[in-house]
Amino acid sequence: LTSPDLMVSMVRKGIVDLIGAARPSIADPFLPKKIEEGRIDEIRECIGCNICVSADTQGVPIRCTQNPTMGEEWRRGWHPEKIAPKGREEAALVVGGGPAGLECALQLARRGYAVTLAEAGPELGGRVTRESALPGLGAWKRVADYRLNELRQRGNVDLFTDSPLDADAVAELGIPNVFIATGAKWRRDGIGRTTLRSPPRIAPDAAIYTPDDIMAGTLPPKGRIAIYDDDQIYIAGVLAEKLVQEGYEVSLITPGLMVSAWTDLTLEQHRVQSRLIEMGVSLHVTRQLTALDAGSMRVACTYSGREEDIPCDAALLVTERHRETALYEALKARGDLTTLDLIGDAAMPALIADAVYHGHLAARSFEADPAEVDRNLFRREITDLSEETQP
Known part of the structure; x- marks a missing residue:
């Protein structure tokens, strides 16, 4: 609930x-x-993502997708409703309206800065908006909805969509403090955590799709589709469910011991795998991608190395995301900005919770003493183990 x-x-x-x-x-x-x-x-x-539960199952400090201050109340002194006001009159430009960009813009606005947010696409929300349209993830839209509602009520924020920017356009705006939140895109070359050292052979006529394609509505012709999940978090299982609903015959292949292995940390893995079995998805675990041809995906057992071909008319590769950093690199080369910060998936592709946290951290750290920021990062509670002195 x-x-x-x-x-x-x-x-x-x-x-x-x-x-x-x-x-x-x-x-x-x-x-x-x-x-x-x-x-x-x-x-x-x-949003019910259970990222908080995953922290408990791993025995690490708690975190929350919606509340990036959770777990940082003592270490960093963060309050979920309060933030330090601006030090002086400054303007900031946030490029990218995904979870990191929205959070960064909101917290900068709360501090009192004049904020401009430019999104290249027609809609704000980034990956949150795209992923929330997938089966079972509708509540994830709340990440964008909350922040957009807050931003639209503030008089010191300008929001722009359909506004792609290059380095020259940023320079023309004349805003000296720029935060780049341009996100990341899924690779289509098969490179991932298990294929990095031995990239798969991909035939020129192989029909290859990525999660970005599917979420954008670019679907293969009806038939057999093989999903290779080297990400092993949640997106492959969700996409498999969507494709079954769309009428495809789906095979899900993963080098992991189970489907969507990461969801074991959120206590959802059993439900995920059971649902896929009930929906008729053909599951192949402990299998690594070695080659893609026009009509098949070749995989090898991660233990024996024995290869087999899985028939498919198209392949969906859920492997790794590459950072979109072209604008950041161009602005860095110019060297004429007071502040240039790379945040969210553009800095390090990760979970939505990580993107929100990074955007929040960037806004809190703006104009702060770097030494103070670093000192709080390593702040620890140390129990005094010295012997008590007897009266």
């Missing part, structure tokens, strides 16, 4: 007397107060 509207409705209808909202309270610690005061639009609604 992650929707505040549903929570309030259930209480008012007498269905329940009390709701314990653990994950929603991580996303917004002030959830009950905001409901009480009628500030529903200000709530950072939990």
